[in-house]
Amino acid sequence: MNKTKEFIKKHKLASDEIDIKTIADDFIAEMKLGLEGKPGSLQMIPTYLGAEGKIKPNEPVVAIDAGGTNFRAAKMSFDNNLNLVTENLQQRKMPAIDEELTNKEFFATLAAYLTSYKDVSEKIGFCFSYAVEIFPNKDGKLLEWSKEVKAPEVLGQMVGKNLLEAMGTPNKQIVLMNDTVSTLLAGQAATAGREFDTYIGFILGTGTNACYIEDNKKITKTPNLDLTGNMIINIETGNFNLMPRTDIDIAFDNTTKLPGRYTFEKMISGGYFGGLCTTALKMAAAEDVFSAESIVRLKEIGELASEEVNKFVCGIDLPANTLSTVLVSREDKDAAIEIINAMITRAAKLTAASLAAVILKTGKGKSSEKPVLMTIEGTTFYKMNNFQVLFEAFLQGFFSGENRRFYEIVEVPNSSLIGAGIAAIVN
Numbered sequence: 164m165n166k167t168k169e170f171i172k173k174h175k176l177a178s179d180e181i182d183i184k185t186i187a188d189d190f191i192a193e194m195k196l197g198l199e200g201k202p203g204s205l206q207m208i209p210t211y212l213g214a215e216g217k218i219k220p221n222e223p224v225v226a227i228d229a230g231g232t233n234f235r236a237a238k239m240s241f242d243n244n245l246n247l248v249t250e251n252l253q254q255r256k257m258p259a260i261d262e263e264l265t266n267k268e269f270f271a272t273l274a275a276y277l278t279s280y281k282d283v284s285e286k287i288g289f290c291f292s293y294a295v296e297i298f299p300n301k302d303g304k305l306l307e308w309s310k311e312v313k314a315p316e317v318l319g320q321m322v323g324k325n326l327l328e329a330m331g332t333p334n335k336q337i338v339l340m341n342d343t344v345s346t347l348l349a350g351q352a353a354t355a356g357r358e359f360d361t362y363i364g365f366i367l368g369t370g371t372n373a374c375y376i377e378d379n380k381k382i383t384k385t386p387n388l389d390l391t392g393n394m395i396i397n398i399e400t401g402n403f404n405l406m407p408r409t410d411i412d413i414a415f416d417n418t419t420k421l422p423g424r425y426t427f428e429k430m431i432s433g434g435y436f437g438g439l440c441t442t443a444l445k446m447a448a449a450e451d452v453f454s455a456e457s458i459v460r461l462k463e464i465g466e467l468a469s470e471e472v473n474k475f476v477c478g479i480d481l482p483a484n485t486l487s488t489v490l491v492s493r494e495d496k497d498a499a500i501e502i503i504n505a506m507i508t509r510a511a512k513l514t515a516a517s518l519a520a521v522i523l524k525t526g527k528g529k530s531s532e533k534p535v536l537m538t539i540e541g542t543t544f545y546k547m548n549n550f551q552v553l554f555e556a557f558l559q560g561f562f563s564g565e566n567r568r569f570y571e572i573v574e575v576p577n578s579s580l581i582g583a584g585i586a587a588i589v590n
Contacts, residue, residue: 166452167498171505175409176443178508183516183561189405190520194398198377200384204404206306208397209385210297210344214351214362214376216589218245224286226584227277228577229293230342232257232369234276235577238283239584245355247581251279259314266316266325274329285335288587290579291322292342292370294399301590303339309370309401309425311434338586341397342366342540343374345582349575350538352585359536359571360527364395364582365518368541369434371427373400375521400517401428415442427517431510433543437469440503444486447502453495460489469543476503476548504548511553514544519561522568534569540578 171177190205197207218241226239237252258264258272293312295303302323308314317325323337347364365373377396379388388394402425408416415438416422416429429435441464447453448461464485475486490496518537522528528535545551555572562568575581 166450167447167501170447170450170452171502174411174443174446175407176411176502176505176509178505178512178557181407181509181512181516183512183519183557186406186513186516187520187523187561190403190517191524193403193405194520194524197398198382198384198396204402206294206397206399206402207382208294208296208341208399209382210340210374210395210397211299211301212338212340212344212348212395212586212590213393214348214395216585218352218585219588220245222286222588224284224288224584224587225277225280226288226290226580226587228290228342228345228579228583229257229273230290230369230579232260234258234273235580236277236280237580237584238280239288239581241588249577249580253279257312259312263313263315266314266320267329269314269317270325270329273326274331277330281330281332284587286587287323287335287337288345288583288585289323289326289337289339290342290345290583291339292366292372292579294402295322295339295341297339297397301338307424309428311420313420336587338583338590340583340586341372341374342579343372344395344397345580345586346538346540346575346578347374347395348582348585349578350536350573352581353538353575354536354573358533360530360533361525361535363518363521363525363535363537365537365539365544366541366579367432367514367539367544369432369543370425371401371432371514371541371543373398373518373521375525398521401425401432403427403517406430406513411443411446412439414446415439418442427513431513431543433469433541433547435469436506436510436543436547437467437472440469440472440506441465441467443502443506444499447498452498452502453490454492456491457489457495460491464489469547472503473547476500476507507548507550508553510547511550512557515554515557515561519558519566522562522570523566528568528570531569534571537570537572538575538578539572540574545574
């Protein structure tokens, strides 16, 4: 066994260290705790949004998407044939990424972004991709930032109320939701006319999260629900803490803004994967996996971006790549590629385990005639080297034999924004 393989084995980075069944069982147990309001790592946030609403034609709304990197807004409606009409699409940088902002500064920035939309509609659909406690009026209180957003005063604040006040339009109607929820709704709309057993929304980009439809009678922590109905549940999967972490995961986690929080997200998502790989490669250098000159150079590099790591293993734009310049030999480059690809494969299997758990929790998809529809969005899922292929192989492998389930995956461009508009129209 060469040094690279020894390193991967020693630090338990290989995908065969992961048992999907064990992780799925633990994940489902945490989901149940969250639904019952008991201590656990999955918040299982009720959204008070269903997936049965009917889209009304020719009703303009403002759709907003605040994601991990970008803030987007558009005027949105559906024509008489229920074709989507999007106008005045604008994209800006998500505030409080590069510098810390106060509560007032944060919402003032968002309000300034929305100046040209003030007179479009009295209805706003706001996809807000962070952990928010949703209330029956469809507004929500920020519970926790992720993706390294730096606006601590916003914690505990009502997001919709603060935004409308900053816009000077406190009486508008706002529907707040997570990006997984809007992705689920967009996938349902995009496949109208086809029959599915249930719907799941999943994001793997800068961060990660999933949502699904749960029977109200199982959401025992929330009083006064119609026990014959159901609603979409925002799982907040990125905070799942029973994944088998390695010493490399822990070392990297300790360099982040909130060590110990969103540990699963830090193992698989684009906002963290470059830093995780940087930690792994520096640890490999400390253990003499690379040549002497490459070891010296690796010790001096800063945190790599996920895109840069991915381009390196894909062989894209290599002359400008940091790893191409610091790794002096072909052997060193091959060793780095092997380590990074092992971590991508591991991430794909961990992702498959989490979604296997969600599918099993629904109890649906047992017939090929009515599969589960998973609407998936995110550059990490679709652009990371071989990730989607690996993910589907792991999930299909698990859902054979006694675990037989049927599912389909659909990608809807701009699903977070589209779903936000749909939620504003149907609620």
